[in-house]
Amino acid sequence: MSPVLLSWTSAQVRAAEEPLLASGVPLMERASFALAGVAARELRALRGRVAGSRVAVLVGAGNNGGDALFAGALLAGRGVRVDAVLAAERVHESGLAALVRAGGRTVLLGAEPGGVGAVADVVGDADLVVDGLLGIGARGGGVRGAAGELVTLLGERRAGGGGPFVVAVDLPSGVGVDDGTRAGPVLDADVTVTFGGAKPALLLPPAAAAAGRVEVVDLGLPLDAQPAVVRLEPADVAGLWPVPPPDAHKYTRGVLGVVAGTRAYPGAAVLVTTAAVLAGVGMVRYLGDVADLVVARRPEVVTGTGRVQAWTLGPGVSPEDAAQRRRVEHAFDGIVHRGEPAVVDAGALDLLPAHVGPHVVLTPHAGELARLLGERGGRDDRVPREAVEAEPLRWARRAHELTGATVLLKGAVTVVVGPHGVAYAQAEAPPWLATAGAGDVLAGLLGAMLAARDADVHDDPTLPAALAAGAALVHGHAADRANPGGPVAARAVAQALPATVAALLAGRS
Ligand SMILES: NC(=O)C1=CN([C@@H]2O[C@H](COP(=O)(O)OP(=O)(O)OC[C@H]3O[C@@H](n4cnc5c(N)ncnc54)[C@H](O)[C@@H]3O)[C@@H](O)[C@H]2O)[C@@H](O)CC1
Ligand SMILES: Nc1ncnc2c1ncn2[C@@H]1O[C@H](COP(=O)(O)OP(=O)(O)O)[C@@H](O)[C@H]1O
Ligand SMILES: [K+]
DSSP states (O other): OOOOEEEOOHHHHHHHHHHHHHTTOOHHHHHHHHHHHHHHHHHHHHHSOSTTOEEEEEEOSSHHHHHHHHHHHHHHHTTOEEEEEESSSSOOHHHHHHHHHTTOEEEETTTSTTHHHHHHHHHHTSSEEEEESOSTTOOSSSOOHHHHHHHHHHHHHHHTTOSOEEEEESSOTTSOTTTOOOOSOOOOOSEEEEESSBOGGGTSTTGGGGSOEEEEEOOOOOOOSOOSEEEOOGGGHHHHSOOOOTTOOTTTTOEEEEEOOOSSSHHHHHHHHHHHHHTTOSEEEEESTTHHHHHHHOTTOEESOOOOSEEEEOTTOOTTOHHHHHHHHHHHHHHHHTOOOEEEOGGGGGGOOSOOOTTEEEOOOHHHHHHHHHHHSOGGGOOOHHHHHHSHHHHHHHHHHHHOSEEEEOSSSEEEEOGGGOEEEEOOOOGGGOSTTHHHHHHHHHHHHHHHTHHHHHHOTTHHHHHHHHHHHHHHHHHHHHSTTSOOOHHHHHHTHHHHHHHHHTTOO
């Protein structure tokens, strides 16, 4: 398994390809050859053979269309019936010539007697569609014009359970390449064959859901700039997880202070402390109103004040409760003055000091992030939850700018933003994880990681973001391990942590 999926913006990709194109490296030839290979493999899987099957190639005005045309030509050469739908009067010239030479047929979108609907019927009846409408030249806002209508019609077929298998060229057409937005018609794909390196839209919500399986084709591009968005893979966990050395003792493994839970919400305290203990922290110190319950459920936990290496603050905490408020504010003293790393969740988000450092990791969901932005930002930052969900990277970045903290924005894909533009998008969580208390487990798990690596966090301000992304990955895997393919309770996710971590460290996941 290859560790880390990296993505670069369209500008970074263009900068990397420039010297190669200038020296005549045949990038499009390499790209289209790989693309045709993937299409042929999928046809074999779908139809049992390549020759005799039917492929529709959607061709936009740019080089993305060029890739699709050359791939169409290669497929036609292997006995595939290829219909190319030209979405512009001028398309890639030599690509078109190659397709026609190989026996591919063309229709000009808009010039067909039956209009876009008739073209949609032809495309819809194909075994496989190669989507070369838009690549990194897409300006956002979805596919425009007649091609946009075609994409909408094909989307309706897919939604109805029909429609052909779609292979996207470089990106699903219509997504916001660098910001992962989905505003307007997008052709959802089953497989995306992306060139040189992934693009942010392939990792970021909401666009990433349109990509299907992502296959990266190495074109030999010198992509040495810092990637825009990264997805950690299971093999990366070993480099982040605090594996105790032989001479470890409980204090070197870290003490986590927890302020969580009230008499009204006692469960949060149990879930946070359980997750931290099962993630292998040296010790948990619980501060709160339900110590008896916590200790009854987790006898490993100690109660009362004392030194800690890191904090988890906020699950089940109500800022109106004076005693809890005092405990959280006291913890923030150590966080601000001694630099203790912290996870700040739920009720503690409302008590966050004006400015903190990246050693503080905020863990809001979209609703909590919208509230935080509204309270701390200017007029333009007052956005509803839906706006955060439509552009999670943008708003997580904004929250980082406003607070100085590392920001982990929870959701189906969890987005993490830290200093120096570092960003992660983790998508391992099964939808079953969207259940009350799951966030408390994440807060305890991440707190344990920060407590064990507090010294490293002091040295490297980008480490908390990596640890947070790693925690999201472990959290998702634990949910899956707790009950593969079925419902999970938050407590079961916590209970699955020891075996999940062991499997990830052993490379068995
Ligand atoms: N970067 C690289 O190293 C390589 C790039 N290649 C391909 O080249 C592609 C980029 O090519 P281009 O720069 O020509 O860009 P595109 O092929 O993405 O398309 C640009 C064209 O689409 C139109 N357009 C933009 N937004 C639109 C919208 N929302 N609705 C309708 N039309 C819109 C523009 O007017 C322009 O004519 C990549 O995605 C990739 O497929 C490959 O050939 C291999 C190498
Ligand atoms: N659709 C989804 N698919 C997968 N995971 C999800 C989805 N929605 C939410 N999650 C995850 O479930 C957890 C829910 O956390 P949170 O909203 O804080 O709930 P709670 O406060 O009840 O613990 C987060 O880790 C989040 O990333
Ligand atoms: K495309």
